[in-house]
Amino acid sequence: MATFRKYKTKKGMLWRYQILVGTDTVTGKRKYKTKGGFYTKKEAKLAADEVEKKINNPNFLDNENITFGEVYERWIANYKLTVKESSFHIVELQYKSRILPILGNKKINQITTIECQDLINYWYSIPLKYYKVLFNSITRIFK
Template structure:
């Protein structure tokens, strides 16, 4: 995007063949048009992808309500965090915070967060075995 090259390191290899296989795998991922740098993608970026698709499936009024909830309650807290670094404890603390405000519809907002994690799982941005994903499944 910026025109600058990004470099990727991949551990220590004991043979040239091992290094070549790893390099081929990384190159294949990068050349894939759907490639996302999973290590640096934020919750907000996944949300932007999800909301663009969601908008096509619901009425404008429903979309507007959901978008307001995300922008006011979820994105200020989780938006800039890397999605694969959000922990189960952070999520539980967030739910506890919403409950303590008191926020009457905290369960609805929790379900909205769940949608983003499930979407990230579908896109393979987060691993199936991720502790946060298992929390939401």
């Protein structure tokens, strides 16, 4: 449910909406989607309705609950269509043997930069010759 407020700017009185999206799993604080700059309440309501439709859509990716493994599954299905079968199998093997056992069950929004760096340092210390390739593979998933 959206809330609407009128506020004053140099341009005059404008409207904005605020929608509760969910709560942050780490901090427990509520997360809101806010946008302003509407000249009428009706314009703000139409824009808020569009955002609420996207949020309530079952295909909407809820970053709070999606895991790295789920994002990988979506990515690998698209990746398979763009490369040769031999290349696909090599990449799939790398993910399944080195990346998914470590990051697969973690929620995507809880994976930190430091955690990724520690993983790369670990691969380097093994010594794993293709640690840069694995790093680039993880980067593709996050993008």
